[in-house]
Amino acid sequence: MFFHIVLERNMQLHPRYFGRNLRDNLVSKLMKDVEGTCSGRHGFVVAVTGIEHIGKGLIRDGTGFVTFPIKYQCVVFRPFKGEILEAFVTMVNKMGFFAEAGPVQIFVSNHLIPDDMEFQSGDMPNYTTSDGSVKIQKDSEVRLKIIGTRVDATEIFCIGTIKDDFLGVINDPTTA
Amino acid sequence: MALTIEHFNKLVKLAARAFYDDITTKGDNQPKSSRSDNRGIAVVVLDALTRRQWVREEDLAKDLKLHTKQLRRTLRFFEEEKFITRDHRKETAKGAKMYSAAVAATADGTQTGKEGEEKVKLHTHSYCCLDYAQIYDVVRYRLHRMKKKLKDELENKNTIQEYICPNCGKRYTALDALRLISMEDEDFHCESCNGRLEVESDKLATQEAGDGDDNARRRRREKLKDMLQKMEVQLKPLMDQLNRVKDLPVPEFGSLQAWEARATAAARAANGDGSASDSKTSLGLGQLPYNGDTKVVVDFNGGESKGEDIKSEAETQKVLPPWMIRPGMNLTKEQRGEVKQETKMDEASTSTAAQYSDDKKSAVENDDKKNIQDEFIKAYYAALLKKQQELEEAAKKQDDLSNSHTFDNPSSSAANRQVGMKSKRAEDEEDDGTEWEEAPVAGNTSENYKVSDLNVQADDAAADDEDDVDWEEN
Numbered sequence: 001m002f003f004h005i006v007l008e009r010n011m012q013l014h015p016r017y018f019g020r021n022l023r024d025n026l027v028s029k030l031m032k033d034v035e036g037t038c039s040g041r042h043g044f045v046v047a048v049t050g051i052e053h054i055g056k057g058l059i060r061d062g063t064g065f066v067t068f069p070i071k072y073q074c075v076v077f078r079p080f081k082g083e084i085l086e087a088f089v090t091m092v093n094k095m096g097f098f099a100e101a102g103p104v105q106i107f108v109s110n111h112l113i114p115d116d117m118e119f120q121s122g123d124m125p126n127y128t129t130s131d132g133s134v135k136i137q138k139d140s141e142v143r144l145k146i147i148g149t150r151v152d153a154t155e156i157f158c159i160g161t162i163k164d165d166f167l168g169v170i171n172d173p174t175t176a
Numbered sequence: 177m178a179l180t181i182e183h184f185n186k187l188v189k190l191a192a193r194a195f196y197d198d199i200t201t202k203g204d205n206q207p208k209s210s211r212s213d214n215r216g217i218a219v220v221v222l223d224a225l226t227r228r229q230w231v232r233e234e235d236l237a238k239d240l241k242l243h244t245k246q247l248r249r250t251l252r253f254f255e256e257e258k259f260i261t262r263d264h265r266k267e268t269a270k271g272a273k274m275y276s277a278a279v280a281a282t283a284d285g286t287q288t289g290k291e292g293e294e295k296v297k298l299h300t301h302s303y304c305c306l307d308y309a310q311i312y313d314v315v316r317y318r319l320h321r322m323k324k325k326l327k328d329e330l331e332n333k334n335t336i337q338e339y340i341c342p343n344c345g346k347r348y349t350a351l352d353a354l355r356l357i358s359m360e361d362e363d364f365h366c367e368s369c370n371g372r373l374e375v376e377s378d379k380l381a382t383q384e385a386g387d388g389d390d391n392a393r394r395r396r397r398e399k400l401k402d403m404l405q406k407m408e409v410q411l412k413p414l415m416d417q418l419n420r421v422k423d424l425p426v427p428e429f430g431s432l433q434a435w436e437a438r439a440t441a442a443a444r445a446a447n448g449d450g451s452a453s454d455s456k457t458s459l460g461l462g463q464l465p466y467n468g469d470t471k472v473v474v475d476f477n478g479g480e481s482k483g484e485d486i487k488s489e490a491e492t493q494k495v496l497p498p499w500m501i502r503p504g505m506n507l508t509k510e511q512r513g514e515v516k517q518e519t520k521m522d523e524a525s526t527s528t529a530a531q532y533s534d535d536k537k538s539a540v541e542n543d544d545k546k547n548i549q550d551e552f553i554k555a556y557y558a559a560l561l562k563k564q565q566e567l568e569e570a571a572k573k574q575d576d577l578s579n580s581h582t583f584d585n586p587s588s589s590a591a592n593r594q595v596g597m598k599s600k601r602a603e604d605e606e607d608d609g610t611e612w613e614e615a616p617v618a619g620n621t622s623e624n625y626k627v628s629d630l631n632v633q634a635d636d637a638a639a640d641d642e643d644d645v646d647w648e649e650n
Binding site for chain 2: 091093094095096098105107109110111112125147148149150157159
């Protein structure tokens with residue numbers, strides 16, 4: 001799920017950026033630093049959307065670096081148990097398949113794949129129904145439901161299922 | 177207390193029959209002949225343990241007519257199941273005796289151990305005891321797991337797949353999957369030993385029924401539902417018992433040492449060495465877990481002591497135990513001596529007198545009952561003393577008739593007397609003319625002997641004195 005929240009961060013700026021566009025430099029460095037990171041508490045920071053407030057800089061003794069406390073708005077993405085996501089399949093093996101929904105990695109184990117789909121090994125390992133109408137392989141798009149999340153300090157990993165109504169392949173690259 | 181432990185014992189018995197009915201302690205590799213089939217042993221052992229507290233394993237084996245090895249295997253199994261606590265210690269023969277003393281104290285109060293001889297030989301003895309608190313938790317947890325497993329499988333979408341390493345036994349869940357994939361092949365590999373992980377398949381219904389088939393899936397669901405229902409029905413008594421036991425205080429025996437110390441202390445208090453203070457006795461009473469209240473009630477009615485009459489007739493001449501004399505105080509002290517003499521005298525001629533002394537004897541034998549009796553004496557003595565003083569004074573002033581009236585008054589403290597007493601009183605009343613003349617002077621018995629009709633007089637006097645004694649016993 002996506003959230004728009006306000007976060008705070010202390011930015012350290014090198015003295016060489018001091019000048020007319022100190023503020024711009026500060027913001028671009030902030031974006032470079034936080035976008036794409038993941039915290040267990042808030043999830044993945046997708047994008048910084050605005051600056052709320054930049055506090056007074058504090059020169060640090062000995063280095064000349066200046067620390068600015070910054071409040072900024074950003075979009076974060078945090079997966080939850082029970083959430084439905086659309087994801088790209090990245091890898092298929094006999095244990096199941098891995099998929100990605102943006103920054104999140106999701107594993108769907110083979111017993112959470114519908115019973116009528118069977119693993120086909122080979123050059124392009126895939127899960128196929130007996131009549132061959134539905135196929136899950138690398139780069140397929142699937143809709144899945146998250147049934148478990150593991151949230152570490154800097155990492156979020158999910159397991160999902162496609163063994164439910166309206167879940168499964170939504171766009172097959174081979175037929176498209 | 178006794179009631180609580182009954183409930184817990186029932187829980188243990190139900191659990192034993194529900195879960196340990198077909199446990200065999202033999203290893204799987206041994207061929208099972210009909211002779212070595214020892215299923216049901218577990219139930220027997222648990223049942224036996226519900227009737228005991230801490231018990232030495234050799235004793236238990238002897239009682240159950242089992243081989244010690246076999247029993248020990250069963251006990252070890254239950255220790256792993258967290259049903260019992262065990263204690264092993266090296267001890268001398270004396271240490272073992274200390275235990276048997278404790279056992280005797282909890283069982284029937286007869287102290288058999290002699291402290292005299294002492295061997296320095298050390299033997300390791302094992303003791304075991306039911307751990308009711310843990311049993312309660314274990315059974316509840318077991319039921320919870322059973323239910324959870326079936327339910328999870330029934331709605332099998334929300335289960336997280338588990339993987340196990342066949343080499344090192346390490347377990348992973350699907351949540352670890354990202355770390356487990358290796359570059360070389362498509363399998364999951366163990367983090368510690370790099371072995372190939374296998375899917376944990378402890379599922380109940382998956383093994384049979386061909387995969388994929390829609391029919392099979394439905395069959396499986398039905399089977400699971402059936403199992404769940406059956407479980408609910410069959411384990412209902414156990415669950416009911418769990419609920420019943422829920423709010424009860426758990427019977428706690430403590431560690432072996434603590435239990436032993438407590439039991440022996442209680443035994444000592446019950447034996448009542450003369451210096452035993454009141455508080456101590458009452459404490460000992462409270463700590464004897466198996467001093468059922470029912471026992472005491474029976475004793476009050478005097479029915480039990482009646483039954484022992486014949487048996488103990490021979491030993492009527494035993495001296496009074498110290499606990500009877502202790503609370504005697506000034507009034508009855510001189511009488512005590514006379515009582516004994518007179519009992520001896522009358523023993524042959526009057527069966528009633530003998531019976532009373534028998535009551536005394538049986539009281540001596542039942543150590544555990546003494547606690548109650550001791551306490552009762554205390555309370556009774558205050559009333560009795562007052563009564564007797566009143567009586568003596570009254571007797572001096574009043575005539576015989578009025579005297580007998582006071583005694584017959586049902587509201588007086590005499591109402592609590594034993595059943596046997598009543599018949600005695602009736603007897604007294606028949607020849608009350610002579611008796612009540614003597615009653616006030618019962619203290620100095622020299623007069624009794626002066627009377628010409630020795631036999632009758634002594635009998636009556638004895639009867640009176642016995643009255644006193646008997647009240648003390650109450």
